[in-house]
Amino acid sequence: MPLKIIAMDFKNNIYNSYTLKYLLGEEQIPVPARRKWNNYIEIIGARENNLKNLNVRFPLNVMTVVTGVSGSGKSSLVGKILYPALKKYYGGSAEQTGKFDTLKGSMHLAHDIEFVDQNPIGRSTRSNPVTYIKAFDEIRQLFAGQQLAKQMNFPASFFSFNTPGGRCEECQGEGAVTVEMQFMADLTLECESCHGKRFKTDVLEVQYNGASIYDVLEMTVNQAIEFFSTTKGTIEKRIVKRLQPLQDVGVGYLKLGQSSSTLSGGESQRVKLASFLGNEKQNSTIFVFDEPTTGLHFHDIKTLLVALNALIYRGNTVIIIEHNPEIIKSADHVIDLGPEGGDQGGEIVFEGTPEKLINCKRSYTGQFLKAKLGTISR
Numbered sequence: 001m002p003l004k005i006i007a008m009d010f011k012n013n014i015y016n017s018y019t020l021k022y023l024l025g026e027e028q029i030p031v032p033a034r035r036k037w038n039n040y041i042e043i044i045g046a047r048e049n050n051l052k053n054l055n056v057r058f059p060l061n062v063m064t065v066v067t068g069v070s071g072s073g074k075s076s077l078v079g080k081i082l083y084p085a086l087k088k089y090y091g092g093s094a095e096q097t098g099k100f101d102t103l104k105g106s107m108h109l110a111h112d113i114e115f116v117d118q119n120p121i122g123r124s125t126r127s128n129p130v131t132y133i134k135a136f137d138e139i140r141q142l143f144a145g146q147q148l149a150k151q152m153n154f155p156a157s158f159f160s161f162n163t164p165g166g167r168c169e170e171c172q173g174e175g176a177v178t179v180e181m182q183f184m185a186d187l188t189l190e191c192e193s194c195h196g197k198r199f200k201t202d203v204l205e206v207q208y209n210g211a212s213i214y215d216v217l218e219m220t221v222n223q224a225i226e227f228f229s230t231t232k233g234t235i236e237k238r239i240v241k242r243l244q245p246l247q248d249v250g251v252g253y254l255k256l257g258q259s260s261s262t263l264s265g266g267e268s269q270r271v272k273l274a275s276f277l278g279n280e281k282q283n284s285t286i287f288v289f290d291e292p293t294t295g296l297h298f299h300d301i302k303t304l305l306v307a308l309n310a311l312i313y314r315g316n317t318v319i320i321i322e323h324n325p326e327i328i329k330s331a332d333h334v335i336d337l338g339p340e341g342g343d344q345g346g347e348i349v350f351e352g353t354p355e356k357l358i359n360c361k362r363s364y365t366g367q368f369l370k371a372k373l374g375t376i377s378r
């Protein structure tokens, strides 16, 4: 390719990049109007680790961001006290609660608390994004309803790689076999029987709009949404509805059949968020996130904020531990801990809106936010 064309192509590409648009200020996250709140849950006498006997209010049905330098006490307050105390209050089980006196406020206005962490979504190599968000049941049903499947008497379970029947028994539906090697790391090889396709040949012959169950598992979420949207049947609509939240949280690029064990921490966290988003009955729940933007690109942060706002809109509460200025400026309420880490921290430096935070001279977060965003204007 002539150098000039390569240069032009490069220019086009970088011009189209989100990073550049962000740097040029063309792509921005607008400062939202702050939601008002009246109801809250208050922790009285928090003393875990370096916390200095704090009384802290967590407002309900808005987005609260807990900030502060490393070691200031954020995880001690949210992870060690708020989460386990409320989980037990709502009848669940959690690890031992850190030191504090009591809970006060409107606990009864919420039903549950969920910690949306970055741990893997499933331990088995067989679990994957579609099984987790429960779209796979309907996909199997769709295949079992095809003419050929009916002729052959294939039930929906034949299109599962978790149960014997339609799956390749040589690899038990994994598509690969692990060979234990003496003195060396185990070797993973493509299954010779199904050539990585995970199912028996006659099951793969059943097609829906030209795609086998294997082809569907190879599609990305984005591709699958398009594929199942072409026919307006009831099952297709249900499949698309189940897949949509994955696109909404920004992981539409994942393959339906990608093993959960290969997802990054941030991806696992967003798949969990998608499963909550897809559950319309999920309201009056308190969602806690510890640094959900870790490793996320600016554009993904924007997508994540839309998803978080959807949870709040539906009547849930969001509490986030974050350093990211885009998230902090989008908060309705900020709890800033500090002023320093360790023994010099554990105090509440500031509580209130981001507009007031940037005027708090004692708060590192406030000064950082001011420098980063100038004055927050609407």
Ligand SMILES: Nc1ncnc2c1ncn2[C@@H]1O[C@H](COP(=O)(O)OP(=O)(O)OP(=O)(O)O)[C@@H](O)[C@H]1O
Binding pocket: 049, 050, 068, 069, 070, 071, 072, 073, 074, 075, 076, 077, 341, 342, 343
């Ligand atoms: N299990 C523990 N035993 C003793 N001290 C602890 C323990 N866990 C945390 N600390 C101390 O308590 C203080 C607050 O820690 P915490 O983990 O709450 O900070 P953080 O604000 O979440 O920091 P980061 O942003 O780095 O996650 C720190 O000085 C830390 O060293």
Ligand SMILES: [Mg+2]
Binding pocket: 074, 075, 076
């Ligand atoms: Mg922490």
Ligand SMILES: [Zn+2]
Binding pocket: 168, 169, 170, 171, 172, 173, 174, 175, 176, 191, 192, 193, 194, 195, 196, 197, 198, 199
């Ligand atoms: Zn096989």
